[in-house]
Amino acid sequence: MIEVVGVTKRYGDRVAVDDATFTVRPGLVTGFLGPNGAGKSTTMRMILGLDAPTAGEVRVNGKRYADHAAPLREVGALLEAKAVHTGRSAYNHLLALALTHGIPRRRVDEVIDLVGLREVARKRVGGFSLGMGQRLGVAAALLGDPHTLVLDEPVNGLDPEGVRWIRQLLRALVADGRTVFLSSHLMSEMELTADHLVIIGKGRVIADTSMADFTARFSRKVVRVRAQEAGTLRDLLVGPEVSVTAPETGLLEVHGLTSGEIGQIACRNAIPLDELTPVVASLEEAFMDLTQDAVEFSVHPDVLTERTAS
Known part of the structure; x- marks a missing residue:
């Protein structure tokens, strides 16, 4: 479990995170969303003890990250996949992490197989593609078999097969009762993966x-x-208070009535229905609606119209 309690982080006069409080619970994939500059990366860094809060506190499995005797066994993290010595092989990178944390060598082989890097395990990381680097980052996060995972953009650079693999992996981890805290800009993928959402805007x-x-x-x-x-x-x-549009022949879009109310009216009048579907907003639509006033960098729609027309 991750507990963020009244956390604020200031850099001089700038407030990056402002009195944030939330809990990431086991057995769920919790998605962490927000526009660029909202404070997501800063929050993740404070969870992992890389930045100190100006106020408030963060506990991971009941303690500050720095107070855990074997943090890699408690929390697996992927914040920056490129933070690897490029002259080392994937195997030696993971082995160095394992030996400094009392993790047996056999676990290195296990995570290499788990992330699908067996064929390139002895090659230097400097020659890895972005997707291969992401897989290595996930392997490092899983190395200590931790109960809690903090992953920043883990699907970045992965091909469709890799995206599906990470989704299935995360679902399997939470089914085992683990805690997963996940950030991503891919709304469609977050919609398929996350059970719970924490959304941050302007800190x-x-x-x-x-x-x-x-x-x-x-x-x-x-x-x-x-x-x-x-x-x-x-x-x-x-x-x-009811409006009806007809986008195409035989199709109606009804505003102002529930599907149940429409079904009852159709039934009373002996009108058979081929479809009766409430339209729910996608995660992307809902996110854009909620955060429209919390976007730090934006382009006015008129500018886009002018650019595409010229």
């Missing part, structure tokens, strides 16, 4: 909720309806 926590509740909260409250008698159904549905 402050602006959401701490389950994935399902978050996307439902930002649902567009639209119901898609397909029916052969769509015109008749439309006339029955339209009212003072």
Whole structure:
């Protein structure tokens, strides 16, 4: 478990993290989201003891990271995959970490196989692709068989097979009761992987909720309806607080009624339905809606329009 309690981090006059409080619980993949400059990396560094909070405290499995006798066995971390001596082989990099933490040599072979680097394990890391470097970073994070993982952009540079592999790996880890704290800019992948979300903007926590509740909260409250008698159904549905559009023949998009209410109206009037689907916002849509006032760097839409038209 990771507990962030009233944490603030200042760099001179700039507040990078502002009174952040949240808990990352075992058995869940907790996604950590925020616009660029929101304070995600700073928060992760404070969890791992690389930066000291100006105020507040961070506990990992009940202690400050620095107070653990064998931190690599408690917390596995991937913050910067390129932080490796490029002249070493992948095997020797992991072996050096293992020997300095009392981890047996056989564990090095286990994680090399786990991340799929067996064929290049004896090659120098300097020649690795970005995706291979990410796999090596994940191997280092798993080396101590820790109960808690902190991963910053672990799918960056991975091909589709690699992205699917990391997703399955994280799901297996939380199924084993482990704690996973994950940041990513790939919203579609986060939507498939995370159970819970912590969202930060301008240094402050602006959401701490389950994935399902978050996307439902930002649902567009639209119901898609397909029916052969769509015109008749439309006339029955339209009212003072209900609007209906017809994007294509036989399809209605209804604003102002629930799917249950639409189904009851159709049933009373003996109109068979081919589809009755509430439209829920995607994670990307919900995230953009929530953080629109917390973006540090943005381009006005008119500028984009002018650029593409010229």
